[in-house]
Amino acid sequence: MMTIIKPGLFSTIQDLGRYGYQKYGVVVSGAMDSLSFRIANLLVGNEENTPVIEMTIVGPSIQFHKDSLIAICGGDLSPSIDGLPVSMGRPIFVKKDSTLQFGKCKNGARAYLAVSGGIVTPFVMGSASTYVRGQLGGVMGRVLQSGDQLTIGYLNELSKKIREYVHTKASENWFVPFLKTIHPIVRLLQGREFDLFTDASKSLLINEPFTITAEADRMGYRLSGPKLMQKEHTEMLSAAVTIGTIQVTPDGSPIILLADRQTTGGYPKIAQVISIDLPLLAQMKPMDQVRFQMITLEEAQVLFRKTEKYIATIKRAIELKFR
Amino acid sequence: MDLQFYPLGDQAVILELGKIINPTIHKHVQLVSKYLEEYPPDWIIEFTPAFTTVTVFYNPTVLFYEEVCQELSHLLSNISWDEREKYRIIEIPVCYGGEFGPDLINVAKINNLTIDEVIHIHTSREYIVYMIGFAPGFPYLGGMSEKIAAPRKETPRLKIPARSVGIAGMQTGIYPIETPGGWQIIGRTPVDLFLPSNEVPSLLRAGDRVRFTPISLEQYKEMEQTRS
Numbered sequence: 001m002m003t004i005i006k007p008g009l010f011s012t013i014q015d016l017g018r019y020g021y022q023k024y025g026v027v028v029s030g031a032m033d034s035l036s037f038r039i040a041n042l043l044v045g046n047e048e049n050t051p052v053i054e055m056t057i058v059g060p061s062i063q064f065h066k067d068s069l070i071a072i073c074g075g076d077l078s079p080s081i082d083g084l085p086v087s088m089g090r091p092i093f094v095k096k097d098s099t100l101q102f103g104k105c106k107n108g109a110r111a112y113l114a115v116s117g118g119i120v121t122p123f124v125m126g127s128a129s130t131y132v133r134g135q136l137g138g139v140m141g142r143v144l145q146s147g148d149q150l151t152i153g154y155l156n157e158l159s160k161k162i163r164e165y166v167h168t169k170a171s172e173n174w175f176v177p178f179l180k181t182i183h184p185i186v187r188l189l190q191g192r193e194f195d196l197f198t199d200a201s202k203s204l205l206i207n208e209p210f211t212i213t214a215e216a217d218r219m220g221y222r223l224s225g226p227k228l229m230q231k232e233h234t235e236m237l238s239a240a241v242t243i244g245t246i247q248v249t250p251d252g253s254p255i256i257l258l259a260d261r262q263t264t265g266g267y268p269k270i271a272q273v274i275s276i277d278l279p280l281l282a283q284m285k286p287m288d289q290v291r292f293q294m295i296t297l298e299e300a301q302v303l304f305r306k307t308e309k310y311i312a313t314i315k316r317a318i319e320l321k322f323r
Numbered sequence: 324m325d326l327q328f329y330p331l332g333d334q335a336v337i338l339e340l341g342k343i344i345n346p347t348i349h350k351h352v353q354l355v356s357k358y359l360e361e362y363p364p365d366w367i368i369e370f371t372p373a374f375t376t377v378t379v380f381y382n383p384t385v386l387f388y389e390e391v392c393q394e395l396s397h398l399l400s401n402i403s404w405d406e407r408e409k410y411r412i413i414e415i416p417v418c419y420g421g422e423f424g425p426d427l428i429n430v431a432k433i434n435n436l437t438i439d440e441v442i443h444i445h446t447s448r449e450y451i452v453y454m455i456g457f458a459p460g461f462p463y464l465g466g467m468s469e470k471i472a473a474p475r476k477e478t479p480r481l482k483i484p485a486r487s488v489g490i491a492g493m494q495t496g497i498y499p500i501e502t503p504g505g506w507q508i509i510g511r512t513p514v515d516l517f518l519p520s521n522e523v524p525s526l527l528r529a530g531d532r533v534r535f536t537p538i539s540l541e542q543y544k545e546m547e548q549t550r551s
Contacts, residue, residue: 025499237374242332297388
C-alpha cells in the first residue's frame, strides 16, 4: 500500500493504453513516453505493461507502507527518498514508512514511477490507463489526489530477486541511460494530405523551428511558428487519426495529437511523427522548441524494429543479472 | 472495387473505398469491417471504420507496410461487394423541447416551421450511423432532412449535458458524454449511448440505422429511472 501525500501537478495511473475500442470512439490513452514506461517496469521485474504513475513537471509525494522496490524513468524531476536524492533508471529499495518526493524539473517533463508488483486498479476495457476527460480508468477516472491509497500487487520471482539484490548491494551504481531531450530533432513521415499544402509550407515544416505553446497536454500539443497553408481550401471527411498525427487547423497552426487524442479527426494531416520519436515529444513542455526532419516509412519501420530489439536486450540483461 | 492504401504513420494503414459520403461506399466500409471482425488476421491490432475508409492498426515488428497492403488486398479479394447489407435498427426515444431542448424554438424559427413540424420531420426518417468518433459512442448520422437544418450557435455552450440531441448544419447527433459544443440542442434521450462497463461500450455501431421517437417528459423520467 502507498499513500499520496501530495498529488503533484498532474499525476495519473497509466499503462500502454486501451486498444480494441477505437471503433466505438473510445480514446486509447496510455503512457505519453512509452519507452520510459516500459523500461521502468522492466527494472523492477514487472511485465512491460504493468500500471504505473505518470507524473508531469511537478511530481507527487508518496509514502510507502511496506518495503518496496521502485524504479523512476523519463524526465528528471529530482526524486528523493526521505530527503536523500535517488538515481533514475535503476531499481531502488524503499524502506517501509519512507516518503518519496520530487523537486525541481531539471530535464524533460514526465517521469514514470514503477513499483514491483504494479499498482492495482480496476481495468476498464482491458486497461488501467486514466482518461480524465472521459472519467475512465485509474483512480475513479481522475488525477491522483492527496489521501489516495494505492494497492501494490504481488511480486513475481524476478521482482523478489531484484529486491533482495538491491537491498543488500545498495551501493552498486548501474543504470539504464535515458533519453536526452535538449533541442531534439523529431523525425516525420509525410501525412496523407501532405501534398495539399503549398511548397513553401512543406519546406517551412522541415526547415524552421516550432515552439510548443501553453496548449500542450496529454491530448496534444499546439505549435506556434510559421503558418502552414493549403494550396486551396479542401473539405475533409473525418477519418481515423493516431498518436503522432500532425493536423493543421484552418488558421495554419499545427497540432500534434498525443496519448489522449480523439479517435477520428477532420483536419488535414500534413505529417506523422515516427513512433520511436514520440517519447522525445512526451518529454517536451510549453516554450520548448522542436525541429523536424522528414524520413521514409521504410526507414521508420526499420528503426522501430531496432528500438524493440534494444528493449528486448535490456529485458534479457536484467533477467540474466538477477537470475 | 477501387481500393487505395495510404500509410497513417508507421503503425497503421488507411484503406480508402471512395471519396464521398454515400450509402454504397458506406456499405463497402461495413463489408470490410464485418470481414475483419469475422476473420481477424493475427497481425491486426484493431481497426477504425469511417465515412469512406477503414484504418487498420498493426505491429511493424510483425509485418512491414508493403506486406500489410499485400495481406489486406488478398483478404479483401474474398469479399463479395454486392452482398446485401444487414443492419440493426435502433430506436432512440427523445423528449423534445423545454429544458432539454432549449434551441428547438430557434430551429423552428430559422426554418419557418412550428415546433411540432420540426419534431415530426426529425422523427420521420431513418438515419445511417456512418461512423463512431469524436467522443466515446458519438454517432455521425446521415440522412437528416434539409428542412430542419440550422447553423451552429455563434457562441458554443461550455457544457452540453450527456444524452442531448442536436442539429448542426445538415447533421443531427447525440452527445454521449457532457462536452462543450455549438450544436442547436433540440431534446434529450433517457438512453445511455456510452456504456463503459459493457463489452461493447457503445449503444450504436457503425452501420446501424437510427429512428428517433418522441416521448413525453413523464415517459422520459420513467425511462431515466429504469436505465441500468
